[in-house]
Amino acid sequence: MRAALTIARRDLAGLFLTPFGIGASAGFVAVSGVALVIDLRGNQARLDGWFGPLFFLVGLLVALLTMRAFADEERAGTLELLLTAPVRPAEVVAGKLIGSAASALAIIACTAVCPWLVTTMAQPDGGPIVTGYVGLVLAVVAFSAVGLAVSAATGSPLVAAAGTAAVLLGAWSVGLLAASLTGLPKVLCEQIAPGTHVVGFLRGTLSLDDVVYFLGMAAAGVVATGLVLRSRR
Amino acid sequence: MRRVIVAVVALVVLLGANVVAYRNDRQIDLSAGSRFTLSPETRSLAKAVRSELKVTAFASPKGGVATDARFLLSRYHQVNRRITFSVVDPDAHPTQAARLGITQYATVVATYQGRRVDAADVDELEISTAILRLLRGKTRNACFVTGHGEPSLDDTSPDGMSQLAAALRHNAYEPRAVDLTKGDVPADCAFVAVAGPTDPLVQREVDAINGYASRAGRVFVMATPASNADPNPLLAPWGVRFAGGLVIDPDRSQNLDFDNVIAESFPSANPVTRGVSRLQLPAGGGLLVDAPKDRPGLTVSRLAESSARAFVETRPDIETTFDALDIPGPVLLATASDDSHVEQQATGEKIVRSRVIAVGDAAWATNRYLGNLSNARFLLNAVNWLAEEEQLVATTSRPANDRPLPLTPERQRRVLIVSVGVVPSLIVAAGVAGLSLRRRRRGRGA
């Protein structure tokens, strides 16, 4: 576990002391501010219209962060140093996951200014804000795990970022497909899409179905990352 | 090979976990008033739907009302897949709205077996009521005796009972006034209510009600202390006596108004007090149980009692301290009488069941007090018990979710300045400072 934390700490520090990390953080908060203005056009002190786009944007953020985890290191050659150190594969994956997710969460933490702004102007329901952030944490972990698997599969950071974004966008768009279906295919499409599982968090509920979905996605990503790392060596 | 097995096993476990979670969904609801968690009553109601029930909610997509509606209705669908729903933007689909006669936002139309029931709002109470009415097939009449100074069901002032009427409508009862000076209790009354008369009922009315009650009738008596109306002719056959006077409770009352009694003791296991934690019964009179010995089928439940230090002041117009003339506590504040007996009829034996609820007060059900504590819950429990629909107790209403925040240009500017300007600038400044600090430290070190 110590090795995992070492890797995570290195990735976290490595991000926030680079122009890329600083730019990504500032940019994400700025975009969240614009999203808040759009949300408040409903003239209601509620944040579900803000959290919704955030869940989507977080996928793109994670795609940018996870490309560094393996693909960028492989391109730079430093992955060889990491993988020849006496560190178990599970520790490598855990460390990279913690590092990527913690980076994204640190950036997301800066967006807390938006709910705070709303509370200075009105009394929004606190429950959905809490569950919204809980959902974001789960989504970040799940999306990061998926991003790691893509990142581990390629030596090109650009391909990794685009690949992760494509996989996540694909999952979201499966939900759009559900609208034109009926019966079991509709249910399947809905259950696959992250959008279906985000709705509850936006409304203030934590449901087992949604939590299991994101934890399952995280687990699948972790297993896939391990398998990809192994099969490519 | 091993990798393939790992991948397949992982996939199967993942899918299995998701299917199990989907089928046995549980949720924690942190929204205000837990408004996305269906009450047990609604769940059992939804489960009782036997064929396709379609709910169409008309809601504006602005401000999240439509998404809330979709989410809430999906909870019904989860409980019973026969309940399907759609949320329609009346502006985007004006013809559909016009066809169903929708003129206002947030109107719900529910259809079931060719019948239609509307609900005024997309919240659980309204939707469940609509489903209840659909399942029942008809709306039942709640018959109110009028003409004796009773608070009016149309009166929206604090002393009126318009909220009581609204609560009944939400629970699939249509309140209607009945005149018993000329005829009997109509056969389609689910129950008869004598709610706070200040003038006495004429003998003809008393006879009509008593006759109705004894023929498996249902009567709700809310007495009025300090008035000319005497409810005892209506209560005596059911083992209850109205002692009149004024209940004084120094221990449990609103502030220092000792006659504004808060009841916290509900000794019976009667379903009428299920979910009732406290009742506010202002300026009420006391009740006594006086059950005749020769009526084995009659049981009287002590629904609500005052504290032990309370008493019934028999001369409230003169003094309000306990003396020899007063009745010591705990004072009985509400009762439920249930009289069942077997009657031989031409078609064979039949159980005849009469039910009477008595409350020594009527003010608790007026607009001023009905929303306080558990008063509304008590009212609906009582009505449903009378009508023998206690399994369909309505959900208590939840706080409104309207939290207006007009987005003025000033507010928009503030949001943009802070979230797009100040905070990102701070992040960049902190980052640049951190980077240059490190550079400088290195420069010195080299």
Added chain:
Amino acid sequence: MTGVAVRLEGLTRRFGGTTAVDGVSFDVRPGEVLGLLGPNGAGKTTTMRMLTGYLRPTAGRAVVGDVVVAADPVTAKASIGYMPESSPLPTDLSVFGFLKYMARLHRVPRAKLAAAAGKAIGQAGLADVRDRRIGDLSKGYRQRVALAQALVHEPAVLVLDEPTAGLDPRQVKETRDLIARLGRSRTILLSSHLLSEVTQLCRRVVVLDQGMVRAFSEVAALTSGGESLEEAYLRLFR
């Protein structure tokens, strides 16, 4: 240890249809500096990557001490210090910070991290760039940083892949001197495509060509019959 520090037994690696390393077997004795000689593309790097656990062999096995690398990679890796080819390093860290990070990855106890990094800095002659960003260092210094990270956990076996590639003659000499010094206390497997480098540093040499072992002998035995080093090299890689 049982007379050998490192043993390769029929090590084979295929990438798709091509065989990069084909049945390579040799051993390295404790305290020995063994040269792995071959032209570019001979399979030196692939062989070393299998030895260090970065790549898994298609067939055969690598043993470090008593530990089979594929069976217990963590233990095997712990006793190896590896300097990969072209010394890839993170550019954003300082020399000291990077060495501490590598020490932590190699499970050096927390209390000894700074001391371990400091010692490696001393051994590799990096004291004057200790706090510089690695990205700002010259190629020669970076090579030394790469060597220092291989030393930071004081491994019994050093695996150095082309340690002098891309250096100017003075840096080459400094690096060779350093390796020679390290070789007195450690087992070293060193790869190079330069015969001269191998003959300077090693007593024994494994000659690899097209993934196969062409020769495994004393350096002196390579140049048989009075031929020059260049003639021997050309003869080996005809």
